Amino acid sequence: MHKIIFDRSIFSGDKLDQIQCSELKKQALNGQIRVLFTPRFWEETLQIAIHDRNELKRQVEYLLTLEQRDWLRDPEEIHTIELSNHWNEIEYHLLSGKEIQFRLEGLDHFVHGDFSTTELSAVIAEVEENIQKRRNKRELILKIKQEMISDKTKFTAKLQPSKHRDFFNLYVENNTEWLIEKGIMPYHSNSKDFLSNWSANEQKCEFTKSWIRSWFAPIFLPQANPQLRIDVNDGTDAEQLAYMIWADAMVSDDTRFMREAFTLLYGRTDKKFLTLEEFLRFIASD
Numbered sequence: 001m002h003k004i005i006f007d008r009s010i011f012s013g014d015k016l017d018q019i020q021c022s023e024l025k026k027q028a029l030n031g032q033i034r035v036l037f038t039p040r041f042w043e044e045t046l047q048i049a050i051h052d053r054n055e056l057k058r059q060v061e062y063l064l065t066l067e068q069r070d071w072l073r074d075p076e077e078i079h080t081i082e083l084s085n086h087w088n089e090i091e092y093h094l095l096s097g098k099e100i101q102f103r104l105e106g107l108d109h110f111v112h113g114d115f116s117t118t119e120l121s122a123v124i125a126e127v128e129e130n131i132q133k134r135r136n137k138r139e140l141i142l143k144i145k146q147e148m149i150s151d152k153t154k155f156t157a158k159l160q161p162s163k164h165r166d167f168f169n170l171y172v173e174n175n176t177e178w179l180i181e182k183g184i185m186p187y188h189s190n191s192k193d194f195l196s197n198w199s200a201n202e203q204k205c206e207f208t209k210s211w212i213r214s215w216f217a218p219i220f221l222p223q224a225n226p227q228l229r230i231d232v233n234d235g236t237d238a239e240q241l242a243y244m245i246w247a248d249a250m251v252s253d254d255t256r257f258m259r260e261a262f263t264l265l266y267g268r269t270d271k272k273f274l275t276l277e278e279f280l281r282f283i284a285s286d
Contacts, residue, residue, distance in 0.1 A: 004248065006251050072243055165267065168264060244266060
């Protein structure tokens with residue numbers, strides 16, 4: 001079975017039509033493909049309602065026909081579990097069946113419910129408010145990160161490209177505890193033991209470790225490649241790559257930031273980055 005994470009970029013325009021004509025639904029039914037839905041994926045999907053509710057309905061109805069699928073927890077939830085030493089289940093990174101059912105009911109009402117204009121506007125306003133809160137948080141953290149690398153003589157400009165990944169690994173290692181303290185703990189209650197728990201159980205905190213590496217990617221990559229422009233959403237897009245520790249492939253048509261970040265984070269592994277075209281060829285030949 002191949003475990004796949006989808007980026008929203010493969011559902012833009014008429015791409016859903018291509019996916020519907022593919023073998024994806026059949027292979028999901030047969031257990032050859034298992035889709036892992038990230039929180040970011042669903043957040044961006046629901047944003048379609050702002051512009052085209054009929055398209056939202058079409059996409060959601062198709063996505064829910066994929067039989068083999070898991071829903072991944074929010075990063076904050078997984079951080080709390082790992083950094084509080086609360087590993088009660090092997091698959092603690094996944095929503096439970098009860099939690100998924102609750103979300104499906106809410107999703108069904110959002111997509112098919114008879115909303116008044118006022119009610120729909122309120123829902124959309126809440127979604128936009130949540131998005132803005134995340135952007136504000138990311139912008140604050142980005143500002144802190146920029147301060148960290150203000151002395152560019154210590155960064156990658158003088159390194160050969162072949163050494164960029166090694167330098168990135170060292171940079172992450174040297175700044176991990178700073179990020180836990182400044183970028184994770186302030187957003188969690190009862191986080192006073194996070195740093196000590198990290199020191200004692202770092203190897204068990206595999207998502208937190210992966211998330212930290214993904215978090216640093218948007219600030220590192222432009223230093224290694226000055227021509228790479230970073231978008232305001234790239235930080236949250238990179239967050240999806242943290243979940244790749246539980247997946248085999250990322251399917252994305254963002255061949256700019258996402259591909260470079262993927263290569264930085266997983267270039268020495270057997271995990272795959274596939275465009276939609278490459279993914280459709282892959283499942284057609286499987």
